[in-house]
Amino acid sequence: MSSRARHAELAAAIEAHNYRYYVLDDPTVSDAEFDRLMLELLAIENEHPELVTGDSPTQRVGGKARASVTKVRREHRMMSLDNAYSADDLEEFHKRVVSGLRESDIPEFVIEPKLDGASIEVIFDGGKLVQATTRGDGVTGEDITTNVRTIRGVPSRIRYQKKLTLRGEVLIYRKDLDALNADRLTAGLEPFANPRNAAAGAVRMLDPREVSARPLRAIFYQVVEGSELHKAQSESLAWLAELGLPTHRREVVKLWDGVMAAIAAIDHARTTYPFETDGAVVKVNPYRQQHGLGETSKFPKWAIAYKFQAERAATTVRGIIVQVGRTGVLTPVAMMDPVQLAGTTVTRATLHNADQIRLLDVHVGDRVVVQKAGEIIPQVVGVEQRARAKGSPHFYMPEACPECGTHVMSDGASTRCPNRLCPAQVCGRILYYASRQAMAIDHLGESLAQQLVSQGLVHDVADLYDLNAAHIAALERMGDKSAENVILAIASSRQRTLDRLLCGLGIPQIGQVAAKQLAEEAITLEAVLGWSESEAREKVSGIFGFGPKMVESVIEFLKNEGERNVIEKLLVRGVGRPQPRHAVATEGPLVGKSFCVTGVLSRKREEVHALLRAAGATIHDSVKKETSYLVAGDKTGKSKLDQAKKYGVTVIDEVQMNGLVGSS
């Protein structure tokens, strides 16, 4: 079979599996099998870059970062929903609907779960996703097309060819958020309070690669352009499902009496839904009736959202402890009598920070109300002041770190332990270093990390490489076999590439993607250490998407003697492989040609280099005698142009370069 045919076959198979997994929630292959297909596809694309199309499944990992936010004016205004909090409110809505229709017209209703995420509008045209926007102010939204393309449940192609405008909600399934938060906790990052925050934040991120790392889903609840094909909301949704688009359940009710029952059914079943539902939406089903009712300036008159009660419970605070994270931030946590909340037993709730404690005025012994309205981590939302025992003491954030006794510092609402060697911080850093997105050291969990630190065996991440099996076997709950496994896992992490190592160092502001960019700039850890401050500033600020905060953070990190010391120790221990340079293609339109790229182009330098390399060209950092072309962007320096003239190198612009590559 030709590579092209196999590519098409794999792409179709992968999209079909995406559909089964993300839309039907019924996968037919294991994750490993899926990964195998993806790897094969990547290998083919590596060899045949010409087969990489915008809708290839490999492109879902995200294209180039947006430099800024683009606003888009939409054709049809996106509205909000009127709210109902009681049966009476719903009754009012019913009356308004009946009186808004002709006397002979009997309204029909459809009841849907209210999805708790971020609203988007998506436009398909010619069978392809051409635009996605946030709600914004209703008329103007933010262009998030590249982000939505990373959402695997949204098909990149549909068979309907005409223009189709859809409204939907981007959200995160509960189980996916649990996994994401578990990763964030090991990574020493603040977990997301609820799926909505995680989804809403992600959908607007500037870098689609970051977006693709979030387990986002989309569910469509309305057809705007394209609705003329059907008579009613319920028919449109059924049609979307036929087109392979994710939709939610809906129940059509012909008589008003059925509406309350349908809402109760959703309320009853919602804990079994994979996503958070904070209410039910009642809509008039036939489009003809919808049009007859019209809208106010804010919302349609044919729909209303019935909000369920948030899940709350009352219990008693028995103590307040303070946890110290990787970055030294102190978080107060209420320890409470066990209470049932949203189907789980809860004994801890976060009090966030000193401000929140002051605001709530919580005392130990207080009766409090805890809430888990979508929030994964329950929080204390109220205190029954009247029930308070006389003389119960106030709680104040400690002045000394509970883990190491160092005097704390406060900036704004947050309180920090400034001691880098604080055991809680060291432990947090080790866990972050070992976490999946960094050095991926298996078998190194929380209890082991704590023991290693408290026994004085490990003071920083480099010390891990000095451990032997005997050290570990001597710890609690550690057999010889598991000690061996830990040592093996640590040893094999030496082979991780620089991007993972840099990520694992936990430089503030530098996540997985930024660490990779930094690694591609530096290639080796040695080089990073060798940079002078001005060199570092020049290199780092040249990286696409690195704002001043990120640059300063890297500079500060590299200036810090403690951090330098750890990097030196890692170097001595031979940790980290050089970042692989982009592989050189052996075939392509530009084999045997060499390019020097300078000035400001429409995409980042790194991408242009990758594009040229993929076409078979080699890259020169400066203009040399043997250079074939100088690609001169905006603001090209005179010296480069002079060099080119001197050696007779052809100077071209970006458009001409694209022509040579055969792309545009």
Ligand code: AMP
């Ligand atoms: P609100 O933001 O509270 O005014 O509620 C309006 C928003 O609810 C809409 O903009 C949608 O994003 C969202 N929504 C969630 N589920 C639905 C649904 N089934 N039908 C319509 N809107 C929904």
Ligand code: ZN
């Ligand atoms: Zn401390």
